[in-house]
Amino acid sequence: MRERARITFACTLECAGNGRARLSPRPISQPWLEEAVGTAEWTGTPLRPLLEEAQVEDGAVEVLFSGLDRGIQGGIEHSYERSLPLDEAMRSEVVLAYEMNGQPLPPQHGFPLRVVVPGWYGMTHVKWLDRITVLTEPFQGYQQALQYRQKQSEDDPGVPVTRMLPRSLMIPPGIPDFPARQRFLEPGSSMLEGRAWSGWAPVVLVEVSVDGGHSWQDSELGEAVGEYGWARWTFHWEDVRPGEYELCSRATDAAGNVQPVEPEWNYLGHGNNPVQRVPVTVRA
């Protein structure tokens, strides 16, 4: 791998289940609040030239990525595997990565090799790669056909989860009540700051609400970290009086996707991207 063409780029990766713990009834899986997201600089080699050298034949429909980890989920023993439609796998930004932030991939992030698929939710970025297989039939494995689908009940086949819907997050301002996490601020003015991303198109707008999503004002949107990374936003909250507030932020992308104000429940809690709510107390 290391002898092949080498590229380095930033990419934001978010778990499809991010935000799941806020849903009611709560889907049974990792109880993420909003923390299951990050941006790293990845180094690796593009997948497409490798597939071209291997000569993908007529009749190929998908590319399957198999991880070395094996386990049991839903009573089915399997290795972690996910496929991509051939045209998505052939996109120039899909990379086999062996470094993260200038270091060899840390074990927990996929050493020695993982696939990075910019724009797609985390489940697509298969870690601990063992094998890449070109398929002539769509893959029906557990993590493809039963998990990572937006469905309304256990039996609903649902629709596949693919790219990241827009989301924005706020760096919680002020200081916390340690156990309860309620935030405390001083009156006057306050600089709110956060990050926003979407896997469908660049984020074009981040709005901020200080009244729980009733009224919205535009923030100042900075440049994204490269083509596939999140963007910084800032908002000057002026003339802040003592009282209780609920701070929210809402991202819109160039494809017209907007974060919903209220969560939209689904059985596995995937692709759930409502606005974040940060309750704060401004002290007298």
Ligand SMILES: Nc1nc2c(c(=O)[nH]1)N[C@H]1C(S)=C(S)[C@@H](COP(=O)(O)O)O[C@H]1N2
């Ligand atoms: N082999 C393998 N790859 C995997 C997974 C896994 O369980 N096994 N989990 C996926 C999921 S659900 C996510 S959100 C991302 C998390 O990547 P990170 O651990 O680098 O943050 O890895 C993906 N790749």
Ligand SMILES: [Mo]
């Ligand atoms: Mo995930």
